[in-house]
Amino acid sequence: MNDYAGLMVFAEQRDGKIHPVAYELLGKGKELADRIGIGVSSVVLGHQMEEEAQELIYYGADKVFLYDHPALEDFDLLNYKHNIVRLVKEVKPEVFLLGATHLGRSLGPRVAVALSTGLTADCTGLGVDKDGSLIQIRPAFSGNILAHIKTKTRPQMSTVRYKVMPKGVRDASRKGEIIKKDAKIVPSLLTIVNREKSGEINIAEADVIVSGGRGLKRAEDFSILAELAKLCGGVVGSSRPLVDDGWIGKEHQVGFSGNTVKPKLYIACGISGSSQHLAGMRDSDVIVAINTDPSAPIFKLADYAIVGDLYEVVPKLTNEIKSRSS
């Protein structure tokens, strides 16, 4: 265990662009690594990614291991795994972090098993214990509790949720080393026969979210929220029951089993605030709650609580904002 040193971040890329969760992990990773007294590295697999690899240095990596191969341009599970496992065995980082994106959650478990090490899913916090080991914090039981988890084996691996850590500071004067590695290509066994934008909204990226819950009487009434959301340059969100009832698509679902969001402004309309919902939006910068029930749990979390019927409050709010933006 003693010959493991350093913290490594997997930098996921899509269409040649680094996923921003990698910059968050580098920011947090640098902070943790400084406390332990170790270096930070990053690994990126793709094709013609050199400029982007440089960005990883600006965000905190001392070394970037770059695998450049046409076969790695899009996500290829077995080739990504194979090359990462070889690298980790060679470099022996004591911490290995991935974003808890679809790709990270699919790839991370395979890497962990291949390395016979532990993997903590979906962390929302990371810390360092007195003995220098990693403390991985994740919500459990619908977000009612936070479990602090430690890993006996090395590397200590976690997938970390997007948008819970602040993005690192970009410093274009930072120096680091890009180390080009030879990609070993194995039979892929999976073939991408098509890829297309699924037209889904990306709620995790939205600056403003106007969400509806049980206070809505009909599926069509989401249009009331949509008008306000559009005015604020935002998107519509939903609590889980309405998604389960088929009123709106799952891509709109905010909550522990849906999307974790961290917008600048979250407006919860007719949402009482189950722990499962709160777990998905509690880190929003500003929370506004509109509910007829003054004892609704959502109000405890709100910066601004408006006690009233969303059918009256939201249209008035929309008008007020209209008059200011025109």
Add this chain to the structure above:
Amino acid sequence: MRIVVPIKQVPDMTEVKFDVEQGRVDRSSAGAEINPFDMNVLEAAVQIKEKLGGTITAISMGPPQAEAALKDAMARGADRGVLLVDRAFAGADTLATSYTLASAIRKLGEFDLIICGEKTVDGDTGQVGPEIAEHLGIPHVAYVSKLAEVGEKLVVACDMEGVRYSIQSGFPVLITVTKDVNTPRLPSLRDKLNARKAKVEVWDAEALSSVADKGRFGVQGSPTMVHKITIPSEEGRKGRVFRGAVDESVKGFMAEIEKAGILGGIGIK
């Protein structure tokens, strides 16, 4: 098509209580049911079997009571149910759990397709499926929302952050399916009654000794451990309340957020 479906019995998450002092979940506080995501797994397996024929083997690791979940799976169309029960399996994290399940799948013999749920509602890691695939050395596709073609080959759709991939694979392969993949049907009364009489096979650690290293089961084989449990805190919220006449409330609220620079922050002056 020889299909294996790993399933899990979970507590009813709306009822379950936890003991913060002890850092433990009191599973006796809530009823037990099949992990809701596994309903889509069983439906997917049954649809494939209806089309191509074959067998469905449901497998689960858990306490003796988890037999009920396997009987339920058999009511929903599984031909065989295998329950892995042993004290040696207890306290397993995802690495040990996936190792134990993969070992049992090895012992079952040849298979074509393993279908797992996207995740369980209690553990909520989504890791066990892909981990089983790695233990078995087969490819997997996670977050499958559509089975486009199952026959000579497998073609599935999976959604990854706003991009829909269509992926083709041969067999054997493991997939994890989301709730979008189908709408599970309810078992008929007759199926339920038949399942009550169904026999679930029970395997202990010894039964896996020919295919597994017992040191990799349970707590012993689990590198991760819960160090402590805390309750999330809510602090630093303004907590301004507006009540009474809606006109007044909205005007008061607008004035405050304007003053706080929140409207400016989202591009409205």
